[in-house]
Amino acid sequence: MQDLKLKAAEKRGAHQLGGDNLVGWDEVTQGIVLTSFDGDATGVSHKKAEERNYSDFNSYTATVASWRVMKPVFNIDVCIDCQNCWVWCPDSSILSRDKQMLGIDYDHCKGCEVCVEVCPTNPKSLLMFSEYEDLGNALASWPEKKKKEKK
Ligand code: SF4
Numbered sequence: 001m002q003d004l005k006l007k008a009a010e011k012r013g014a015h016q017l018g019g020d021n022l023v024g025w026d027e028v029t030q031g032i033v034l035t036s037f038d039g040d041a042t043g044v045s046h047k048k049a050e051e052r053n054y055s056d057f058n059s060y061t062a063t064v065a066s067w068r069v070m071k072p073v074f075n076i077d078v079c080i081d082c083q084n085c086w087v088w089c090p091d092s093s094i095l096s097r098d099k100q101m102l103g104i105d106y107d108h109c110k111g112c113e114v115c116v117e118v119c120p121t122n123p124k125s126l127l128m129f130s131e132y133e134d135l136g137n138a139l140a141s142w143p144e145k146k147k148k149e150k151k
């Protein structure tokens with residue numbers, strides 16, 4: 001019985017600081033250590049996300065895609081690579097390399113719409129669509145540039 005309990009804790013739990021004592025998420029105490037990476041994490045900040053050795057405790061290994069009812073769609077034809085969306089996304093779900101916007105990490109995006117709100121282009125380079133909308137259809141329905149209103 002004790003072994004089973006320990007195994008369950010190992011699967012969902014954490015190593016208590018200073019030993020191999022394993023506990024569940026609801027049993028953690030102050031000073032517990034949750035390692036974000038397996039093995040030696042030296043230089044990990046210089047690696048691309050897909051090259052990092054994330055541990056089971058890291059939220060990168062869990063998808064939240066099922067939470068979303070609306071998703072942001074990215075239109076590369078309008079984007080000016082200003083990186084506003086990358087800076088403001090609360091879930092680090094904007095994919096950008098060498099200051100070039102590449103798209104959305106749909107495994108971790110929660111559909112909050114912040115990226116759309118901060119996108120400065122006309123029309124916006126990110127717009128919200130139903131989670132089930134086909135990407136090709138979404139891009140085909142992109143709005144035209146809005147003309148400035150005369151004062
Ligand atoms: S909708 Fe929210 S979580 Fe998703 S990419 Fe935009 S800012 Fe990030």
Ligand code: SF4
Nearest residue numbers: 079080082083085119
């Ligand atoms: S905020 Fe808009 S224009 Fe700027 S990088 Fe993001 S998608 Fe492109």
